[in-house]
Amino acid sequence: MITVSRFYIKGIEKTVDFTIQNGVTFLEGDNGIGKTLFLDHLANLRKSRTGVLTGNESVVYMRQTFDFSFRLKVSQYIRFITSLDRKQVTDFKQFLEVYDIDLDLEKIMNRKIGMLSGGERRFLYLLTILCIEKDWYLLDEPLANVDRKTRRQMMDVIQKKREEGKNFVITSHIDLDLDNIHTINFSQLTEVEPPYLTEAAE
Amino acid sequence: MYEILSICRLNLAILLKDKVAFGWTAALPTVLLMINRQNISSASETIYFLIYIYFNAFAGIGVYVLREKDYGTLSTIFSIKWIPVQYFLGTVLTQILFSILCAMLFNIALVVLTNVSLLSAVYAGLIALVVCLPTAFLSYNLTLIKGIHSSTMTSILNVSFFGFFILLSSNANLNQFNPFYLLGTWAERLMHFEFPWEAAVFTIVVVILSIPSILFFQPLSVERR
Numbered sequence: 001m002i003t004v005s006r007f008y009i010k011g012i013e014k015t016v017d018f019t020i021q022n023g024v025t026f027l028e029g030d031n032g033i034g035k036t037l038f039l040d041h042l043a044n045l046r047k048s049r050t051g052v053l054t055g056n057e058s059v060v061y062m063r064q065t066f067d068f069s070f071r072l073k074v075s076q077y078i079r080f081i082t083s084l085d086r087k088q089v090t091d092f093k094q095f096l097e098v099y100d101i102d103l104d105l106e107k108i109m110n111r112k113i114g115m116l117s118g119g120e121r122r123f124l125y126l127l128t129i130l131c132i133e134k135d136w137y138l139l140d141e142p143l144a145n146v147d148r149k150t151r152r153q154m155m156d157v158i159q160k161k162r163e164e165g166k167n168f169v170i171t172s173h174i175d176l177d178l179d180n181i182h183t184i185n186f187s188q189l190t191e192v193e194p195p196y197l198t199e200a201a202e
Numbered sequence: 203m204y205e206i207l208s209i210c211r212l213n214l215a216i217l218l219k220d221k222v223a224f225g226w227t228a229a230l231p232t233v234l235l236m237i238n239r240q241n242i243s244s245a246s247e248t249i250y251f252l253i254y255i256y257f258n259a260f261a262g263i264g265v266y267v268l269r270e271k272d273y274g275t276l277s278t279i280f281s282i283k284w285i286p287v288q289y290f291l292g293t294v295l296t297q298i299l300f301s302i303l304c305a306m307l308f309n310i311a312l313v314v315l316t317n318v319s320l321l322s323a324v325y326a327g328l329i330a331l332v333v334c335l336p337t338a339f340l341s342y343n344l345t346l347i348k349g350i351h352s353s354t355m356t357s358i359l360n361v362s363f364f365g366f367f368i369l370l371s372s373n374a375n376l377n378q379f380n381p382f383y384l385l386g387t388w389a390e391r392l393m394h395f396e397f398p399w400e401a402a403v404f405t406i407v408v409v410i411l412s413i414p415s416i417l418f419f420q421p422l423s424v425e426r427r
Contacts, residue, residue, distance in 0.1 A: 040422070043281050044284055045277060045280060045281055045421065045422055046422065060281070060282055060283075061281035061282070062281075063274075063277060063278060063281055065274065066278065067273055067274020067275055067277060067278050068273075068274075068275050068278050069215075069216045069219075069270075069273065069275055071216075071219045072212075072215055072216065072219075076212070076215050079211075080208055080211070080212045081282065083204070083205075083207075083208040083211075084205060084208060084279070084282055084283045084285075085282075085283075086204055129282070132282060
């Protein structure tokens with residue numbers, strides 16, 4: 001469980017207080033409401049001066065945009081990402097087999113990342129993130145620009161990971177085709193007073 | 203160590219795609235060496251060329267990191283694993299390997315064009331590397347400046363480095379503020395087995411002052427979310 005305690009999100013200037021249960025949590029809300037900023041905080045990419053986040057010690061984060069050196073080859077990208085988790089390309093291939101993922105890796109291995117289609121890039125990005133062993137996976141718009149078949153495969157992998165006890169926080173503007181998910185409507189979160197105001201009142 | 207080597211391998215792959223940077227660092231001193239080859243009789247006379255190569259590589263670290271930050275590569279890496287120290291060390295290691303490669307090309311040209319021995323050329327290169335290494339730490343502090351853009355810094359530094367290098371060939375008083383001149387003087391003293399204490403103090407101070415830029419590194423771009 002991740003606890004967000006009187007946590008100030010800079011950019012949307014909002015202090016929030018809620019918990020994220022284990023399992024799959026769907027973070028919904030309109031554009032610009034601060035979902036990505038919040039995920040940045042959960043992944044420790046941004047720091048807040050007020051409030052406390054606990055339970056987010058073992059997270060890996062798929063960002064909304066896949067930014068990398070597009071002149072590099074897919075093989076170089078996979079080698080690098082897997083190496084961060086002390087794994088090798090063979091482990092990634094094994095991951096594809098174990099999760100029964102239909103991806104012709106050999107076909108794209110020598111292609112430059114920039115030469116992949118938007119959907120192919122997104123799928124590759126998600127797979128490399130899911131190949132990393134963590135307790136929590138933060139996925140920001142994983143289904144954007146992805147065709148129906150690939151979307152189905154993505155949801156299957158997420159479902160299998162969930163059965164292994166992994167947890168997810170997912171933002172999406174497309175319905176998640178999953179059962180038993182927690183939903184947090186980010187635009188309807190109750191704002192709380194920042195800690196320093198409460199302390200001053202006391 | 204594992205992450206350092208991964209970062210280094212990635213950086214090298216990115217750097218070697220950029221042939222212009224490679225050419226600019228290695229070719230400019232080599233061309234100037236060819237023009238001045240009659241005046242060169244020992245490796246110590248080439249120390250300023252080598253300083254240019256290493257300074258360009260190490261002082262460019264800050265700009266390189268800013269550029270990768272603006273591209274978004276760093277937010278992708280750091281969202282997978284928070285490795286600020288390993289990232290810095292991996293980047294420094296990359297620039298050490300890159301600059302050694304450039305210096306090797308320069309030294310080959312030196313040995314072919316003059317009577318300088320390869321051993322003394324390599325020795326001069328090592329001294330230049332050691333003397334310039336603190337600039338890697340110094341330039342990393344650029345990443346602490348808020349709202350700075352890599353493209354602006356690249357232009358400013360390229361013009362400055364070229365200006366410093368050209369200024370060396372004159373006897374202008376301005377050279378006392380020229381980092382190439384200062385580092386070259388320290389390197390020359392080291393080559394003659396005289397220890398430049400002020401260089402040691404400078405190194406310690408720079409390394410200590412740069413620790414915050416390494417530990418509190420922010421990988422997110424200032425240009426986009």
